[in-house]
Amino acid sequence: MSDINCIKKLRNEKGLSISEIERTMKINWRTAKKYADEDQLPQERECKKTEMMYEEKWGEIVSDWLFEDSKLKKKSRRTKKQISFWQLKNV
Template sequence: MSEINCIKFLRNNKGLSISEIQRTLTINWRTAKKYADEDQIPKQKSPQRKGMMYEEKWGEIVSAWLFEDSKLRKKSRRTKKKIFHYLVELGFKGSYRTVCYFISEWENSHVEGKDKGFERLEHPPSDAQVDFGVMEAVQDGELVDIHTLVMSFPYSNAGFAVPLPSQNQECFLHSLKQLFHQIGGVPRRIRVDNLTPAVKKTRPIDEEAELTE
């Protein structure tokens, strides 16, 4: 049903042709034609859910938590393990896997406000993106956070990274040289986020940012 609704949305709201819908969703041309121009949409079957998450109060509790968290930033949301821990404190006798299955089903069925007919960004070959990141590493037997400079190539989904002691300009420029050595060349174009070592002053979206020397 989600695919059928997406096909009709691309046809009626975005004005895409059948061939464009076929390429966008990577589906059969006849399937795109059938549902794009057909007035009737097949009725969605709603099988009766069974199990403690549906027959008892637990599903309603988790659904309420997930709905609350959907309004927050991802970093502030409850993890699956935290949700399971809270349920156990309330007397839940089921397994962690049961909770994970329920959360996955909930997330797949609650896609309100998400425009599936999005426009794909074009990323030409050999164009790269650069941004600072953080990764975990083992140092002296303990997990520590390590600064990294990450260079990704969206066209091929390739990625490279260099560990750093800091995120200053010296580390930024040194890491760029190391990344060029890793990939064996220099990208034709590099998109850089508003990194302090690279961007001196940000400007409105329709103006060029002021870069560092």
């Protein structure tokens, strides 16, 4: 997104041509034209997590565990096997 904003700024505020923007930013001419002359900014994609962990509402618990474990020594952290065993046990 920062590149797109930079392209728009070079075109609108500084008045550079597409070819000058292309050379300055070292991008393809078509890309420079696309973002310089387009009115709307592209929407950022929102990833929807559809794995079992998120559908079953285990995602928050596991992410909390991973955050807590990141503070521990490497040997003291939970393994993938321990986390998946807990999920299967509680199903």
